[in-house]
Amino acid sequence: LAETPTCGGSAGPCPQSAAAAVPASYALLRQPGRTVLARIDQRTLSPVGRTLPLAGYRQGPARSPDGAQIALVTSDRAAVEIIDLARLERVATITLARGERAGVRGLYWVRADRLLVLVQRMSAPYARHVESRELVAVDPLTRKIVNRTAITNKLALHGSAVAGGRLVLLLQPSTWKGSTVHLLVVDADGGVRTTSVEIGRHRSALRANVLVVAPDGQRAFVLVWALGMTGGRALEIDLNTLRTSPRAIRLA
Numbered sequence: 001l002a003e004t005p006t007c008g009g010s011a012g013p014c015p016q017s018a019a020a021a022v023p024a025s026y027a028l029l030r031q032p033g034r035t036v037l038a039r040i041d042q043r044t045l046s047p048v049g050r051t052l053p054l055a056g057y058r059q060g061p062a063r064s065p066d067g068a069q070i071a072l073v074t075s076d077r078a079a080v081e082i083i084d085l086a087r088l089e090r091v092a093t094i095t096l097a098r099g100e101r102a103g104v105r106g107l108y109w110v111r112a113d114r115l116l117v118l119v120q121r122m123s124a125p126y127a128r129h130v131e132s133r134e135l136v137a138v139d140p141l142t143r144k145i146v147n148r149t150a151i152t153n154k155l156a157l158h159g160s161a162v163a164g165g166r167l168v169l170l171l172q173p174s175t176w177k178g179s180t181v182h183l184l185v186v187d188a189d190g191g192v193r194t195t196s197v198e199i200g201r202h203r204s205a206l207r208a209n210v211l212v213v214a215p216d217g218q219r220a221f222v223l224v225w226a227l228g229m230t231g232g233r234a235l236e237i238d239l240n241t242l243r244t245s246p247r248a249i250r251l252a
Helices: none
Strands: 027-031 036-041 048-056 059-065 071-075 081-084 089-095 102-111 116-121 131-138 146-149 156-163 167-171 180-186 193-196 208-213 220-224 232-238 244-249
Touching: 027 059, 036 208, 048 089, 059 102, 071 102, 081 102, 081 131, 102 167, 156 208, 167 208, 180 220, 193 232
Parallel strands: none
Antiparallel strands: 027 036, 036 048, 059 071, 071 081, 081 089, 102 116, 116 131, 131 146, 156 167, 167 180, 180 193, 208 220, 220 232, 232 244
């Protein structure tokens, strides 16, 4: 016979020690001239315990696969900081590029030993255009840069996703002209494969679209729609072969 449970269900709530552990939640709190990293109560969203004040503003973040660390980037230079969440301490700062016009556009923790960072250098003097762009692969364990791969600076970053130990980027014209978007599949060491995806145009503009990647990192979908369409379309891309297959979306 099954044993009668001593807690849970009709027996009432379990004590905290018997319940499944709830992963800790953290927040970046922006204050004048600084950013504060704090553990927060999931119900009240109020800071709990000690905090980590950081001079200047931070963005990102990217959390390690085991949840023990996060990576942050500064708003005014191309550098990555690694923070130990249990101790709320900065354990490393890794400079990716030098110069006041260099900065980080995207930060992705794809594997325990790999961070992928999208670094851009902007035009002078007003940073209106992207002069150059590269993906930098970083080993957060050894804190060394392992690879740099230049990618196009002629298209805007429209979407990104991390799954299955790889990064997928969706690039398209910043003007929304044309009928094609570009999918970049990046492996954990920074190797890049590219394919063009024809999504069509609505009148003179690129159709609205969004990137979705399956959790196992084997397939990506570019979902496409426009005003006046009775249903949407999806382009399924096999991320191993880069073969594209159209799929219909029927609205209920």
